[in-house]
Amino acid sequence: MGTRRILVTGASGFIGRQVCRHLPADAELHFTSRGEKALTTGTWHGVDLREPAACEALIQKVRPHTLVHCAWNTQHGQFWEAQDNLQWLEAGVALFNAFAAHGGQRIVACGTCAEYPDAFVEPLCESQPIAPGAPATLYGQAKLALLHHLQTLDVSHAWVRIFLAYGEGEDARRLVPNVACALLSGIAAQCSSGTQLRDFMDVRDMGEAIAMLAASDVKGVVNLGSGQPATIGQVASMLGEITGKPELVQLGALPDRPGEAPVLVPDTRRQTEELGFIPRIGLRRGLEDAVSYWSTHCLP
Incomplete structure (x- = not known):
């Protein structure tokens, strides 16, 4: 078998760029992005992945062995009910179909904790069945629909359910940088009640885990x-x-968001026991690094 060819979509995004930093150096790397190039290595493809025809053309051109699909609309405050979630779903179906049709071997795709209905018992477990209309948002429903399509294809795959990444x-505008x-800047950091229980993972750990998953044979939802x-x-x-x-x-200076789940915590046994990944960066250190980063990146 020749050099492994890996394609990462959304490679300049918040999570995608961290995935790219942990890919094997001996692989032939291909990245897509509509924005800046996050790395100087690899081959970059400027593609609008919301167009199904563009997805098919990209796969036909690159012919990757492994696909890591990170691209999606995550615009803060808008993505939950954005209508282009349906475009991303349609394009993802086209991307996965083309990948399988052209001999692709392994797909790792980014899902979301928003696929889980609020009624589920914590901690949230991957084996819990979820009805198509159960997620509370269009974003969660579209992601779940893409997972269900992926499960019909004859290709090795893993589906990552991401909880709260920061860094x-x-x-x-998100919690950690906003606060x-x-x-x-020496001004009050107004927050909601703060009672909501969440799982916060440093994005560097998340990128490493996804890259590790792409190289593994762990299958299904993780x-x-x-x-x-x-x-x-x-926090x-x-x-x-x-x-x-x-x-x-x-x-308590701001109201809690209506309908917000009081607890959103994952069961991480598959991550630790099957993938063998244990996060390296604790919350205190991660937040210290985030403060250091934002000390030079906050807008004046």
């Missing part, structure tokens, strides 16, 4: 998380301690 390159930038849940209030308070401005953290 370098994150959208500045960190407020504190670094939750990715730190395995160390924390409340939003604990905000820790950021206050790290910046030396705990008095500026204002829990």
Whole structure:
């Protein structure tokens, strides 16, 4: 067998760029992005993957052995019910069909914890059956529909259910950068009640785990998380301690989002026992690194 050819979609995105940093050096690497190139290595393809024909043409051109599909709309505050979720679903079906038709061997695709209905018992387990209309958002429903299509194809695959990633390159409007930038600027960091329990995973660990999964023979749905849940209030308070401005953290200053799940925590046994991946970066260190990053990236 010759050099393994790997194609990563969304390679300049928040998670995609971290995946790329952990791919094997001896592989032939191909990346797609509509934005900046995150790495100087590999071959970059400027493709709008929302177009099914473009997906088919890309696979026909590259003929990858492994496909890591990270691309999707994740625009903060809008992606939950964005109509282009249906475009991403249609394009993903075309991408996977073309990959299987041209001899592709292994697909690893990024799903989401939003596929799980709020009614599920915590911690959330991959083996729990989910009805197509059960996810609460269009985003979760579209991701779940793409998984169901992938399961019909005769190709080795793993589907990653991502929980809360944070760290370098994150959208500045999300929790960690929003709070960190407020504190670094010396202004109040207004938060919701902070009682919501979540699983926060450093994006560097997440990228490494996805790259590891692509090289493995682990199949099916795999939750990715730190395995160390924390409340939003604990994260905000820790950021206050790290910046030396705990008095500026204002829990309860904002209302909780209507319908927000009080607990969103994964069962990570498949990640640790089958994939053999244990996160290296604890929450305190990850938040310290995030504060360091945002100290030079916050908007004035």
